[in-house]
Amino acid sequence: DAKTTQPPSMDCAEGRAANLPCNHSTISGNEYVYWYRQIHSQGPQYIIHGLKNNETNEMASLIITEDRKSSTLILPHATLRDTAVYYCIVRITGSARQLTFGSGTQLTVLP
Amino acid sequence: DSGVTQTPKHLITATGQRVTLRCSPRSGDLSVYWYQQSLDQGLQFLIQYYNGEERAKGNILERFSAQQFPDLHSELNLSSLELGDSALYFCASSVVGTLDSEQFFGPGTRLTVL
Numbered sequence: 149d150a151k152t153t154q155p156p157s158m159d160c161a162e163g164r165a166a167n168l169p170c171n172h173s174t175i176s177g178n179e180y181v182y183w184y185r186q187i188h189s190q191g192p193q194y195i196i197h198g199l200k201n202n203e204t205n206e207m208a209s210l211i212i213t214e215d216r217k218s219s220t221l222i223l224p225h226a227t228l229r230d231t232a233v234y235y236c237i238v239r240i241t242g243s244a245r246q247l248t249f250g251s252g253t254q255l256t257v258l259p
Numbered sequence: 260d261s262g263v264t265q266t267p268k269h270l271i272t273a274t275g276q277r278v279t280l281r282c283s284p285r286s287g288d289l290s291v292y293w294y295q296q297s298l299d300q301g302l303q304f305l306i307q308y309y310n311g312e313e314r315a316k317g318n319i320l321e322r323f324s325a326q327q328f329p330d331l332h333s334e335l336n337l338s339s340l341e342l343g344d345s346a347l348y349f350c351a352s353s354v355v356g357t358l359d360s361e362q363f364f365g366p367g368t369r370l371t372v373l
Contacts, residue, residue, distance in 0.1 A: 182361070191261060191303070191349050191364030235302075246292055246315055247351075247362060249302035 152236045160230075163197065166223040168253050171238030173217040177187065178242055181212060183221045184247070185232040192249075196208040226257045262286065263365035265350050271371045277338040280368045284331055284352030290314070292353070292362060293325055297346035308333055333361040340372045 153171040160166040172181065184199040196203055196210045198219075209222040224229055224237045235252040239245060262285035272278055284291050293305040295318075304317035308327035319325075322340075325356045337344060347369050351362040 178347075186302075189347060189367070189369075191263070191351070191366050192362075193261070194361040194363065197361065246304040246307055246317060247302075248304065249294075251301060 152238055152250055154234070154236050154250065154253045156251060157256070159256050159258055160223075162225045162228060162257050162259050163225055166226040166230065166255055166257070168221040168223075168234050168236075168255060169218065170221070171218045172236070172238045175216050175238050179238045181219045182237045182239055182247070183208070183210065184221075184235045184237065184249075185230075186235070186252070187229075187232040192247075195243065197235075225256075228257050228259060231255060231257045261363040261365065263352050263363050263367035265348075265368050267307060267368060269369050269371075270368065271373065272340060273373055274340055274342060276340050276372075277336065278340065278370065280335040280337070280348055280350075282333045282335070282350030282352075282365060284333070284350075285363055288352035288354055288363070289331065290353045291327055291331070292351040293319075293333070293335050294349045294351065294364075295346050296349065297343075300346075302349070305335070308348075337370070338361075342372050345370055345372045 183195040184192040186192045200208045204215040212219045264283045266281045289310045292307045296302045305319040306325050307315040311327050322338050325335045347367045349367045350366045353362045
């Protein structure tokens with residue numbers, strides 16, 4: 149699986165959009181970008197995933213650049229409960245392979 | 260609630276002892292994964308089972324073993340425990356297929372070795 153690079157920490161004001169970047173310059177054509185988050189020692193939670201088109205669900209939006217070398221997870225209206233470590237993971241889907249977690253980004257939503 | 264259950268929530272034991280952690284996957288999920296999260300190593304994959312068979316192995320020590328039973332629940336056995344085995348242990352499950360391959364994580368078992 150391709151390696152990812154994320155900033156170690158970010159702050160965001162409550163109610164504002166949180167934009168979390170991820171670089172995955174060695175991604176290959178059959179690898180998807182997945183985002184998970186972990187709220188203080190709880191089990192990681194799946195957020196969203198995509199291949200090359202932008203994706204949106206009830207939790208977030210995922211923007212993937214045209215060359216697929218980077219992506220941005222957008223939480224449109226961050227709340228205090230969104231404070232967590234966010235992990236960007238690149239992985240071949242459908243193969244049921246394990247997840248390889250990096251260090252992630254600690255997002256702190258400030259009141 | 261992810262639908263994945265893990266027991267016990269907390270476990271405190273002494274060095275040299277043996278413990279068993281239990282995981283029940285979401286209904287219908289055939290694949291179970293075990294991960295370890297320690298302060299200095301982050302989240303690391305240990306082992307995966309699919310429908311009772313071992314599918315993949317990660318950084319799992321020889322002192323650790325796992326199995327998946329016919330009812331699909333899984334157990335992780337940790338023996339000859341050392342202080343460094345203190346960690347959060349997560350179980351995850353997934354449907355194996357072309358679409359739904361996201362993993363759903365349980366709440367974890369916090370193991371403290373004294």
